[in-house]
Amino acid sequence: MSKILSFENVSLTYQAENGEVNALNNINFSVNEGELVSVIGPSGCGKTTLLSLIAGLEQPTGGRVLKRGTTGYMLQRDNLLNWRTIRANVLIGLEIRKMKAPENERYVDSLLAMYGLGDFADKIPAQLSGGMRQRAALIRTLAVKPDMLLLDEAFSALDYQTRLVVADDVHRILKREKKTAIIVTHDIAEGISMADRVVVLTKRPGTVLEVIVPAFANPDATPLARREDPAFRAYFNRIWKGLDVNV
Amino acid sequence: MSEARLLYLKQIKRRQRWIRFFQFSALILTVALWEILARVGFIDSFLMSQPTRVWRTISNFQQNQLFTHIGVTLLETVIGFTAGVALGILTAFILWWSDFLSRVAEPYLVVFNALPKIALGPIIIIWVGAGMQAVIVMALAISLIVTIMEMLAGFKNADPELIKMVKTFGAGRLQTFVKIVFPSSLPTLFNCLKINIGLTLVGVIAGEFLVSRAGLGYLIVFGGQVFQMDLVMTSVIILGIVAALLYRLVALLEWVVLRMLTVN
Numbered sequence: 001m002s003k004i005l006s007f008e009n010v011s012l013t014y015q016a017e018n019g020e021v022n023a024l025n026n027i028n029f030s031v032n033e034g035e036l037v038s039v040i041g042p043s044g045c046g047k048t049t050l051l052s053l054i055a056g057l058e059q060p061t062g063g064r065v066l067k068r069g070t071t072g073y074m075l076q077r078d079n080l081l082n083w084r085t086i087r088a089n090v091l092i093g094l095e096i097r098k099m100k101a102p103e104n105e106r107y108v109d110s111l112l113a114m115y116g117l118g119d120f121a122d123k124i125p126a127q128l129s130g131g132m133r134q135r136a137a138l139i140r141t142l143a144v145k146p147d148m149l150l151l152d153e154a155f156s157a158l159d160y161q162t163r164l165v166v167a168d169d170v171h172r173i174l175k176r177e178k179k180t181a182i183i184v185t186h187d188i189a190e191g192i193s194m195a196d197r198v199v200v201l202t203k204r205p206g207t208v209l210e211v212i213v214p215a216f217a218n219p220d221a222t223p224l225a226r227r228e229d230p231a232f233r234a235y236f237n238r239i240w241k242g243l244d245v246n247v
Numbered sequence: 248m249s250e251a252r253l254l255y256l257k258q259i260k261r262r263q264r265w266i267r268f269f270q271f272s273a274l275i276l277t278v279a280l281w282e283i284l285a286r287v288g289f290i291d292s293f294l295m296s297q298p299t300r301v302w303r304t305i306s307n308f309q310q311n312q313l314f315t316h317i318g319v320t321l322l323e324t325v326i327g328f329t330a331g332v333a334l335g336i337l338t339a340f341i342l343w344w345s346d347f348l349s350r351v352a353e354p355y356l357v358v359f360n361a362l363p364k365i366a367l368g369p370i371i372i373i374w375v376g377a378g379m380q381a382v383i384v385m386a387l388a389i390s391l392i393v394t395i396m397e398m399l400a401g402f403k404n405a406d407p408e409l410i411k412m413v414k415t416f417g418a419g420r421l422q423t424f425v426k427i428v429f430p431s432s433l434p435t436l437f438n439c440l441k442i443n444i445g446l447t448l449v450g451v452i453a454g455e456f457l458v459s460r461a462g463l464g465y466l467i468v469f470g471g472q473v474f475q476m477d478l479v480m481t482s483v484i485i486l487g488i489v490a491a492l493l494y495r496l497v498a499l500l501e502w503v504v505l506r507m508l509t510v511n
Contacts, residue, residue: 055415073415079408083430083508092426093416144416 004068004148004180005054006030011062011205012049023049025205026063031148031182031197036174038183038191041201042243047184050206051150054182069147076153078137080125087112087121090140097144104143111139115173131162131169138170142177149174149181155190164224167194171223188243192235193223200239209242296480304481311478317485319462320451323379324493327386328447332440334387335394342395343402343428344420356396364388364450368457377458385457386450390443397442401435402428430508437501444493452486463489 007027014021023046031037041047052058055071072093080089090108094100112118115135125133134154141149154170155163171194174181185191191198198212216229226232278298284290285297292300308314342349364385371384405428413426455464463482470478 057414071415073412075408075412075415077408079406079412081409081427081430083433092413096413096416096418096422096426 002033003030004033005182006066007053007063008066009063010053010060010065012046012053012058013061022205024053024060025207027206027208029199029208029211031180033180034178035197036171036181036183036195037197037199038185038195039199039201040185040188040191040239040243041206042203043186045201045203046206047186047201048152050201051152051182051184054148054150067148070144071148071150072141072144072146074137074141074149074151074154076157078125078133078157080133080136080140082125085122085124086117086128086136089125090136090143093140093144099144107145108139108143111142115139115169129162130158131166134158134166135169135173138173142173142179147180149179151181151183151185153185154183156185156187163190168222168224170194188236188239189227189232190223192232192239193226198235198239200242203243212239293474294476296476300477301481301484304477305485313481313485316462316466316482317489319379319459320455320464320486321489323382323386323451323454323462324444324447324489327383327390327451328443330383331387331390331394331443331447335391335439336398336436338391338395339398339402340424342399343424349399356392360392360396365453368453371454372458379459381458382451382454382462382464385454386447389450389453390446393446394439394443397435397439398432401432401439404435405431433505433508437497437504440497440501441494444497445490448486448490448493 452464
């Protein structure tokens with residue numbers, strides 16, 4: 001497997017009016033092609049910053065981020081535009097990148113059809129359920145055929161039940177489309193159940209505490225099924241203790 | 248539909264009918280009272296005019312060239328309104344683009360906004376000449392600053408999450424504006440247009456008071472000077488109707504645009 005992304009001693013310090021903020025400190029890890037990697041850490045530990053670095057929205061102040069190919073970003077909220085139909089919404093990335101060719105539009109239509117939104121293409125976002133909206137947001141990200149997907153707390157705006165189902169959905173879609181993805185979450189269970197590898201960050205300034213490769217009895221189990229696996233609890237406890245959460 | 252539902256809908260309808268009825272009655276009553284009081288001599292129709300005299304003035308439109316005056320006021324309003332909106336949006340766009348420029352301009356905008364623009368009358372007349380152009384510039388002076396401030400606030404209010412979403416696709420500033428900022432400011436734009444119709448009319452009438460030889464504002468001043476209160480009252484009433492119609496036109500435009508946007 002070839003590496004698609006690697007962080008080499010990456011640090012990032014923000015300059016703000018009331019002082020310096022050391023967001024990330026000496027981060028090292030890498031991601032292989034086709035791998036789903038989750039990044040778990042307490043809130044405010046710089047998880048989102050990590051994604052911004054990968055997407056190129058920000059530059060590190062120390063070390064380097066090496067990546068191959070393009071990235072697609074999925075945010076916490078679906079951010080569907082209520083003045084566009086679902087189809088027009090998922091095409092926005094292609095419009096912006098001036099890639100709105102017929103074959104790309106066909107690809108988008110096939111994604112919509114494959115993932116249960118074919119009949120909703122001409123509806124407006126308000127007519128869809130939360131789970132469907134989030135699926136539309138994922139298709140919008142997939143439409144530009146990114147080599148790597150960045151999911152930033154992509155399920156945390158959904159209610160608990162929807163969230164479990166959507167996480168299952170997204171996992172299935174990512175595996176089927178053979179995508180590489182980095183899933184940032186503060187939800188330990190979500191992080192373990194969805195990923196091939198888990199990167200645990202410490203609180204700010206964020207640095208890598210450990211990297212776990214969860215092994216389950218059935219390697220092809222869905223995220224929901226993985227939660228039933230006896231090993232799941234052990235991983236959960238290990239990460240929970242490591243995070244050392246104080247409230 | 249259940250019985251309770253039908254009853255509920257009926258109640259709403261009935262209430263609506265009563266509101267319409269009283270709105271209409273208030274108008275009829277006022278006009279009737281005005282006419283009666285003038286006829287019995289309780290009010291002086293020379294000073295207060297009276298509905299039948301207003302009607303006579305309107306029917307006499309060929310002699311007093313009423314429609315020419317309405318046309319002039321309308322033309323000035325449409326030009327002033329369009330120019331104000333276009334210039335206002337353009338300026339707001341530039342200030343949105345450059346935060347630095349926006350910070351520099353801020354105190355000046357505040358001062359110009361507070362300044363009574365009528366005070367600029369003599370300056371405007373000397374600079375652009377007494378005539379229709381002065382009226383239009385006056386209308387522009389009154390509506391422009393409000394448009395800039397409103398639209399800039401609207402642009403700056405666009406949801407940062409939506410902006411981040413398009414940025415993750417590599418959108419530049421212009422694309423961000425076209426895809427997110429402008430469409431999400433449409434409600435602000437239409438509010439602004441509705442306010443502007445009124446403000447532009449204020450500017451046009453004030454301008455006509457100062458310089459013009461035609462228009463409803465001119466007619467009002469002229470009527471006042473020669474003590475023809477019929478002409479003054481008629482002009483004011485027509486002005487009210489014109490203002491209401493223009494407002495409805497903007498509301499209609501809003502309805503059409505918002506519908507087009509959600510349908511496509």
